[in-house]
Amino acid sequence: MSELRWDPLKQHWVIIATDRGRRPRDFLVEPEPSEITSCPFCYGNEDKTPGEVFALRPSGAANSTGWKVRVIPNRFPVLRIEGELNSRAYGIYDVMNGIGAHEVIIETPDHNRGLSELSPAEIAEVLKAYRSRFLDLRRDMRFRYMVLFKNHGQRAGATLSHSHSQLIAVPLIPPVAATELRICREHYAVKERCLFCDLLDFELQSGDRVVREFPNYVTMTPYASSFPFELRLYPKRHSHDFALSTDADLAELAVALKDMLSRLKRVLRDPPYNFILHTAPPPQPRLGKPDFWSSIEYDYHWHIELVPRLTAIAGFEWGTGFFINPTSPEDAAEFLRSA
Numbered sequence: 001m002s003e004l005r006w007d008p009l010k011q012h013w014v015i016i017a018t019d020r021g022r023r024p025r026d027f028l029v030e031p032e033p034s035e036i037t038s039c040p041f042c043y044g045n046e047d048k049t050p051g052e053v054f055a056l057r058p059s060g061a062a063n064s065t066g067w068k069v070r071v072i073p074n075r076f077p078v079l080r081i082e083g084e085l086n087s088r089a090y091g092i093y094d095v096m097n098g099i100g101a102h103e104v105i106i107e108t109p110d111h112n113r114g115l116s117e118l119s120p121a122e123i124a125e126v127l128k129a130y131r132s133r134f135l136d137l138r139r140d141m142r143f144r145y146m147v148l149f150k151n152h153g154q155r156a157g158a159t160l161s162h163s164h165s166q167l168i169a170v171p172l173i174p175p176v177a178a179t180e181l182r183i184c185r186e187h188y189a190v191k192e193r194c195l196f197c198d199l200l201d202f203e204l205q206s207g208d209r210v211v212r213e214f215p216n217y218v219t220m221t222p223y224a225s226s227f228p229f230e231l232r233l234y235p236k237r238h239s240h241d242f243a244l245s246t247d248a249d250l251a252e253l254a255v256a257l258k259d260m261l262s263r264l265k266r267v268l269r270d271p272p273y274n275f276i277l278h279t280a281p282p283p284q285p286r287l288g289k290p291d292f293w294s295s296i297e298y299d300y301h302w303h304i305e306l307v308p309r310l311t312a313i314a315g316f317e318w319g320t321g322f323f324i325n326p327t328s329p330e331d332a333a334e335f336l337r338s339a
Helices: 120-137 175-191 195-206 247-268 315-320 329-337
Strands: 003-007 012-016 054-056 069-073 088-090 093-095 101-106 145-152 164-170 210-213 217-220 231-235 273-278 303-308 323-325
Touching: 054 120, 069 120, 101 120, 120 145, 120 164, 120 247, 175 195, 195 210, 195 217, 210 247, 210 329, 217 247, 231 247, 247 303, 247 329, 315 323
Parallel strands: 012 323
Antiparallel strands: 003 012, 054 069, 069 101, 088 093, 101 164, 145 164, 145 273, 210 217, 217 231, 231 303, 273 303
């Protein structure tokens, strides 16, 4: 029988339609042909992109070859860094200028290697680039939140096949993050415990949805998974801010991230996916709200959310806010564990 499950973090219901019982082979997506003959992210094409804002390179001048990871402004940014917010009323509405930052993290100079195919040491370099850009952008007092995400495959929104991720700094807290932050703050106010830590304690004891456990990280399928083979990667030790991770933290995280991506690729034959890094907002004081972030160090827990793009959102989902998942997270975890 199907079940309705409540997600305490996203504050919505999910229908786990176990009667449909879809297995990995039911979700296989045909490889997408690539028509690109010249890629701006490859070695030798540095002049075809905006000038880099950050790079990890053992040698060579800026905007030349020799880099391992390269960060550039997006050529077509959704938000621009120049200007003032000018938040204002427009009748009953609110409006502000499109101020922010939009950057692309080119994860490797090799066009034919995806993130799952990089070594843990190479993935750790990508994570160091993430950390560096978080620390730099948070110094801009206009930015309230940074959204780090990766689109893998055309079906997931990738317009270039060369492996890359993106970072967008926005001048307000996005609704999804605002909900998580509020729920975590309210949980801590009542129980003086981190909601994520409570969740992890339960899941590690249960083990039904745990895919792989490392000394300091764990990969699992969420109890109320909105989508089939949805995954989460958590630090087991409480940590609210990804940007505070040490090199040793990132080295182990790279191993866990590679393991997660490799299992997904093996079970679903390299499906399109999105992953998002959820972390605490910049620790900036909020005018008129001196206590706004006073407990965030204790109540929030950064994590990575990964959603394979295997099913479509249709009329029922749009009309109700419910998601229908035809593969239980317990079955998905078992398939991934055995990969």
